[in-house]
Amino acid sequence: MFNYNLRLAFKSMQRNPIMTALMITAIAVGIGISMTTLSVYHMMSSDPIPHKSDVLFAVTLDSWNPLRPFDDDRPERAPHQLTFHDAERLVALGAGKRQTAMFESSLIIEPLNDEDLPFEATARVAYSDFFAMFDVPFVFGGGWDKSADVAAEPVVVLSRQLNERLFGGENSVGESLTMEGVRFRVVGVIDTWEPTPRFYDPINGGFQEVREMFIPFSLTRMMELKSIGSDWGWKWEETNTFEQWLNSEAVWVQYFVELESADEREEYVAHLDAYVGEQKRLGRFERPMNNSIHNVGEWMEYHEVVAQDSKVLVGLSFLFLVVCLLSTIALTLTKFVGKKAETSLRRALGASRKMIFKQQLVEVGVIGFSGGLIGLVLVMLGLEGIEYLYDSPGGLARMDWLMVFTSVVVAIASGMIAGLYPAWRVCRIPPANQLKTQ
Amino acid sequence: MLQMTNVRKIYRTELVETHALRDLTMSVAGGEFVAITGSSGSGKTTFLNIAGLLETFDHGTYILDGEDVSGLNDDDRSIYRNHKIGFIFQSFNLIPDLDLFENVDVPLRYRGLPAAERRERIAHALETVGLASRMKHIPAQLSGGQQQRVAIARAIAGRPKFLLADEPTGNLDTVMAHQVMELLEDIHGSGTTIVMVTHDAELAGRADRIIQLVDGCVLAEEHPHTQEDTLIPAMLNGAEPLAAQL
Numbered sequence: 001m002f003n004y005n006l007r008l009a010f011k012s013m014q015r016n017p018i019m020t021a022l023m024i025t026a027i028a029v030g031i032g033i034s035m036t037t038l039s040v041y042h043m044m045s046s047d048p049i050p051h052k053s054d055v056l057f058a059v060t061l062d063s064w065n066p067l068r069p070f071d072d073d074r075p076e077r078a079p080h081q082l083t084f085h086d087a088e089r090l091v092a093l094g095a096g097k098r099q100t101a102m103f104e105s106s107l108i109i110e111p112l113n114d115e116d117l118p119f120e121a122t123a124r125v126a127y128s129d130f131f132a133m134f135d136v137p138f139v140f141g142g143g144w145d146k147s148a149d150v151a152a153e154p155v156v157v158l159s160r161q162l163n164e165r166l167f168g169g170e171n172s173v174g175e176s177l178t179m180e181g182v183r184f185r186v187v188g189v190i191d192t193w194e195p196t197p198r199f200y201d202p203i204n205g206g207f208q209e210v211r212e213m214f215i216p217f218s219l220t221r222m223m224e225l226k227s228i229g230s231d232w233g234w235k236w237e238e239t240n241t242f243e244q245w246l247n248s249e250a251v252w253v254q255y256f257v258e259l260e261s262a263d264e265r266e267e268y269v270a271h272l273d274a275y276v277g278e279q280k281r282l283g284r285f286e287r288p289m290n291n292s293i294h295n296v297g298e299w300m301e302y303h304e305v306v307a308q309d310s311k312v313l314v315g316l317s318f319l320f321l322v323v324c325l326l327s328t329i330a331l332t333l334t335k336f337v338g339k340k341a342e343t344s345l346r347r348a349l350g351a352s353r354k355m356i357f358k359q360q361l362v363e364v365g366v367i368g369f370s371g372g373l374i375g376l377v378l379v380m381l382g383l384e385g386i387e388y389l390y391d392s393p394g395g396l397a398r399m400d401w402l403m404v405f406t407s408v409v410v411a412i413a414s415g416m417i418a419g420l421y422p423a424w425r426v427c428r429i430p431p432a433n434q435l436k437t438q
Numbered sequence: 439m440l441q442m443t444n445v446r447k448i449y450r451t452e453l454v455e456t457h458a459l460r461d462l463t464m465s466v467a468g469g470e471f472v473a474i475t476g477s478s479g480s481g482k483t484t485f486l487n488i489a490g491l492l493e494t495f496d497h498g499t500y501i502l503d504g505e506d507v508s509g510l511n512d513d514d515r516s517i518y519r520n521h522k523i524g525f526i527f528q529s530f531n532l533i534p535d536l537d538l539f540e541n542v543d544v545p546l547r548y549r550g551l552p553a554a555e556r557r558e559r560i561a562h563a564l565e566t567v568g569l570a571s572r573m574k575h576i577p578a579q580l581s582g583g584q585q586q587r588v589a590i591a592r593a594i595a596g597r598p599k600f601l602l603a604d605e606p607t608g609n610l611d612t613v614m615a616h617q618v619m620e621l622l623e624d625i626h627g628s629g630t631t632i633v634m635v636t637h638d639a640e641l642a643g644r645a646d647r648i649i650q651l652v653d654g655c656v657l658a659e660e661h662p663h664t665q666e667d668t669l670i671p672a673m674l675n676g677a678e679p680l681a682a683q684l
Binding site for chain 1: 487490492493512513516517519520521525531533535536544545547548549550592596
C-alpha cells in the first residue's frame with residue numbers, strides 16, 4: 001500500500017505543480033535557515049576530542065590580587081592562565097600522566113632560498129607531551145622527546161601548511177630551518193588537524209585553524225620568546241628584563257594535564273593545593289585557596305565558547321521554521337480541500353479513514369523529503385556563505401553526517417507535522433458528501 | 439439481500455430539521471433489479487446512501503446480506519462497502535489523472551488483493567464493458583457513455599453482491615443511456631442484485647420492480663413485467679403524500 005500511496009502522492013503533486021512547489025519551497029527555506037544555524041551551533045558546541053575530553057584538564061590557580069577577584073562578575077573563578085614560573089614549576093613537579101604548559105608566540109623564519117623573503121609564523125611553545133595528550137595526527141615524523149624538553153633542543157614540528165610553504169609538502173623530517181637566528185631541526189609535520197573548537201586554547205580564539213608550528217617550552221628563556229596571546233596582570237612589577245617578565249605575577253601560560261581516573265584527579269588537586277600552600281608560605285597566593293581542574297567540556301563552558309547569541313540565533317531560526325510550517329499547513333489545507341471529491345469517492349469505494357490519513361501523510365512526507373533535500377542544498381550554500389563571509393577556519397561552517405541526517409529527519413517530520421492537521425481534516429470527510437456534486 | 443425496517447433519517451441544522459426518511463420499510467431480494475423513483479426531495483439519494491453504508495441513520499434496522507449493519511462503526515462500514523457493494527454514480531466519479539486501469543483498481547487496492555488477481559479482475563471488468571483496449575486512456579479521452587462504462591467496470595471488478603446505481607444514465611444521451619442499461623441488465627442477468635435510482639420512467643420500467651418514494655416513505659410499488667401494482671396503505675392512511683401516484 002505504501003508504494004501505491006507513493007504513486008498517488010507523485011500524481012497529486014503533479015496535479016498542482018505550483019502549490020507543490022510553494023510547499024516544498026516553504027519547507028526548504030525553513031530547513032535551510034534553521035539547519036544552517038544549527039550546524040554552526042553544533043560544530044561550535046561539539047566535543048573536539050570526544051575520546052579524551054574526560055581525561056584532559058585545564059588547570060587554574062588563584063594567584064590573583066588579594067583585594068579583588070580575577071572576574072568581578074564571577075568571583076569564584078581563578079585566572080584561566082598561570083604565571084610562567086608556576087607553570088614551569090608544575091611541569092617540573094611532574095604529577096599526572098602527561099602535562100604541558102604552553103603559549104602562543106611568533107617567530108621570523110629565515111628563507112631557505114636567497115630569492116625568498118623572511119616571514120613571520122605563529123608557534124605554539126609547548127612540552128613534548130602536547131602531541132600525545134591531544135592525539136595530534138602526523139603526516140611525517142612525530143613530536144620531540146622529553147630529552148629535547150630538558151635540553152632545550154631547537155627542534156620544530158611544522159603544520160602541514162607551513163611544510164607546504166617551506167618544503168613543498170615533501171617529507172622535511174631532518175631538514176633544518178633558521179628562526180630568529182637559531183637553527184631548528186624539523187622532527188615532524190602534523191596532518192590536517194581541526195579540533196573544533198580549538199579546545200587547548202579557547203582564550204586566544206576557539207575557532208582558529210591549527211596552522212601554527214610547535215617548539216619546546218624550554219626554549220622560552222634561551223630565545224626570549226614572547227607570548228602573542230592574551231596576558232593579564234594585577235601587580236605593579238619591574239618587567240624591564242625578560243627574566244623579570246618571566247618571574248612576574250602576570251598570567252599568560254595555559255596549562256593542561258592528563259588524568260585518567262577519579263583517584264588521579266583527586267590526587268592532582270591535592271598536589272595543586274600542596275604547591276599553592278608552599279607558595280603561600282613564601283608570601284604569594286594571598287587569596288583563599290582556589291585551585292581547580294576543568295575537563296574539556298567544562299573548559300569550553302568556562303570560556304563560553306558557544307556564545308549566548310548563537311543559542312538565541314538557533315531559537316530564532318527554528319521559529320522561522322515554525323512560520324514556514326504554518327504556511328505549509330495553510331497550503332496543504334488548501335490543496336487537500338481541493339481533493340475533497342476524490343477523497344469522498346475513495347471513502348465510498350472502501351477506503352477507511354486510516355487509509356486516507358496514511359495516503360495524505362505519505363504525500364506530505366514526500367513533500368517534506370523533497371523540501372529537506374533542497375533545504376540541504378541551501379544549508380550547504382549557507383555554510384559556504386558563512387565561510388566566505390567570516391573566513392571561518394577550523395571547519396566551523398561545515399556539516400557532518402549527523403547534521404545531514406538530522407536535516408532530512410527534521411524536514412520529513414516538518415512535512416508530516418504540517419500535514420497532520422490537513423490529513424486529519426480530509427480523512428473526516430464523509431464518503432457521501434461529494435459524490436452527488438462532482 | 440436488503441431489508442430496511444422503520445429506517446428514519448433526519449438532517450439537522452441549527453435552524454431546521456429535515457426528515458429525509460420517515461420510518462422507511464423496504465426489502466430487496468437477492469438477484470432482484472429494483473428501480474427507485476420519486477421526485478426531488480423524496481429521499482431517493484438518502485435511501486441510496488444509507489443502503490450503500492455511506493451514511494448512518496437515526497432509527498430502525500438495516501439487514502444487508504443477512505447481517506445487521508445498523509450499528510457498524512466507520513471502519514466496518516468501509517470494509518462492507520468495499521466487499522459487498524458496488525457503486526455507480528450519475529456523474530461517473532472517475533479520478534481524472536488516473537488511467538482506466540488505475541480507476542478500476544481503486545476499490546481492489548483497498549481490499550488488499552494481490553497484484554495478479556487485481557490485474558485479472560480489472561482486465562475482465564474492462565472487457566465486460568467493452569473497454570479492454572483502452573486501459574491506458576485517461577477519463578478525459580473518453581465519451582460520457584464510455585466513462586460510465588468504466589464506472590460500471592469499477593463497480594463490478596470487486597464482484598459485489600449488491601450494485602447501487604444513482605441516476606446512472608442521468609448525464610447520458612438516449613443512445614448511451616440504453617447501452618448502459620443493457621450493460622446493467624447483463625450484470626443483473628449474472629445474478630447481481632441491483633438497486634437503481636432514476637427519474638426516467640422508461641428505464642425504471644425495465645427493472646423487476648419499481649418503488650416510488652414520496653417524502654421519505656414508500657408510496658407505491660409496481661412490477662412492470664407483471665403489471666401488478668401495490669399502494670402502501672400505511673402511507674395512504676398516514677401523513678399526506680405530496681406526489682401524485684404512479
